[in-house]
Each structure stands twice: as structure tokens, then as C-alpha cells.
Amino acid sequence: MNQFRLPLQRPDGARKDEFIVGHANARVVHHLEHWGAWPVMAALLVGPRKSGRSLLARLFSKRAEGRMIDDAHRVAEAEIFHAWNLAQADRKPLLIVADHAPPEWTVRLPDLRSRLAATPVLRIEEPDDALFAALLRDQFDRRELFAGEELIGWILKRVDRTYLSLVRVVDALDDAAHDADRRRISIPLARPALQARGLLVQGAGEPRREKA
Structure with missing residues (x-):
């Protein structure tokens, strides 16, 4: 990138x-x-x-x-x-x-x-995995959130890879970190935060598409 x-x-x-x-x-x-x-x-x-x-x-x-x-x-x-x-x-x-x-x-x-x-x-097309991951890292860095590569990989497998989804994911995790009074994002913190906002892919088929 x-x-x-x-x-x-x-x-x-x-x-x-x-x-x-x-x-x-x-x-x-x-x-x-x-x-x-x-x-x-x-x-x-x-x-x-x-x-x-x-x-x-x-x-x-x-x-x-x-x-x-x-x-x-x-x-x-x-x-x-x-x-x-x-x-x-x-x-x-x-x-x-x-x-x-x-x-x-x-x-x-x-x-x-x-x-x-x-x-x-x-x-401009929707992001591939590499760009999506780079944008996640950038957004976490801008918001002073620490997210390791394990979390980045976990997110990539479980959310729609669209720009709109990315913004919603980062917003949800930023709010969860604020509520937990921490800046490090873990998978146990991320999972319920993303589930609560309906951002995790449902089922084993193709990801559901988000509406603007």
C-alpha cells in the first residue's frame, strides 16, 4: 500500500x-x-x-x-x-x-x-482484503486504538468488505473501547460489539450486503 x-x-x-x-x-x-x-x-x-x-x-x-x-x-x-x-x-x-x-x-x-x-x-471499486486491512489499521491508528494483526485477520473473515462496513466496524469498536475504558481492542471485546450492531457475517454463505 x-x-x-x-x-x-x-x-x-x-x-x-x-x-x-x-x-x-x-x-x-x-x-x-x-x-x-x-x-x-x-x-x-x-x-x-x-x-x-x-x-x-x-x-x-x-x-x-x-x-x-x-x-x-x-x-x-x-x-x-x-x-x-x-x-x-x-x-x-x-x-x-x-x-x-x-x-x-x-x-x-x-x-x-x-x-x-x-x-x-x-x-473506485470496493476494497480487497489487503486494502481493507490497511484501512482498518489506519483508522485504528487515527483513533488511537491498538489492534493487533490477529484481530485484523479475525475481522476480515467476519464482516462485509465494503467501505461502509469498515466505517461502521471501527465506530462500533471505538465505542466499545470507550465503554470499557481501554484503547486495546481484543477479539472478546470486538465480538459482542460487532454482533450487537449486526455487523458480523451471518451463516456460512456469502456475506450479507449492507445498505447505505
Whole structure:
């Protein structure tokens, strides 16, 4: 795993602007690092919520001195249309962040629809085991929770490997640690905490999928 960071000096321990790169998002990061070769000065960044897509867009827009529109499916279409045109005129990249790309995201303005059809789509996928484990370690570290590799492996086998599930797992364990007045997370502490919130995989079949 590596991290996509702003080329700026920050105080030691300042980690809010780090983005962990793994198989699920490596192609997206590669595309962003080579924005000068884009066919148009815009790209659509889509992916699951809690996947770090907004953070990645902020890092990119600062590094490339470009612009970003977050939650674009909630933004006025005329605003996106004008931003897209401006990006072509001043050659500053525009990153449009949304849950989905058209046609799943319904765009009614014909001129915007045609421009988005010509815009590359960058898609963050759900995490694989390696990225999920790296994100768990990172989140535990940020919250000053100690979780050994045995616990990480135990969690990987028992929860849905989605970004949303990961956030809920860490929240549950952080609350359990607070209630127990300790910062070390053990399996005996984790099991009832995750069971109580319905986060453990049920049965021996495929994991149940969480709803946003």
C-alpha cells in the first residue's frame, strides 16, 4: 500500500490529507497523476460512499490547481455545464464526483449530457482484503486504538468488505473501547460489539450486503 499526498509540508502527525492506494483505486490514482493526457480537461470520479473519493478529489484539485464538484448529482446542471466549459477554456482540470456516472445518474440538460458522454469515468471499486486491512489499521491508528494483526485477520473473515462496513466496524469498536475504558481492542471485546450492531457475517454463505 502507498499513499497519495499533497506536496505540502504539514506538521508531524498530520494525516488527514492522506489517501491510501490499493488495487481498488490504483487505476484511478494513475489516471489522476497523468491528467495532462486526458482527452478533455474533465473526468468523472465515481465510487461507493466512504471510499475516500471526496478526499482524493480535494488532493487532486490542489495538486493540479484544478477544480472539483462534489456530489455532482445534487448540483445544478447548469453549474456543472459552465464548469466543464471553463475547464476546457483555461486548461485547468475539473474532477466531477458523484455516486454514479450517467445513465445511472440522470442528466436532463442535453448539452451537459453530451459533454459527460465524452468525459472519462474513473471508478473506485470496493476494497480487497489487503486494502481493507490497511484501512482498518489506519483508522485504528487515527483513533488511537491498538489492534493487533490477529484481530485484523479475525475481522476480515467476519464482516462485509465494503467501505461502509469498515466505517461502521471501527465506530462500533471505538465505542466499545470507550465503554470499557481501554484503547486495546481484543477479539472478546470486538465480538459482542460487532454482533450487537449486526455487523458480523451471518451463516456460512456469502456475506450479507449492507445498505447505505
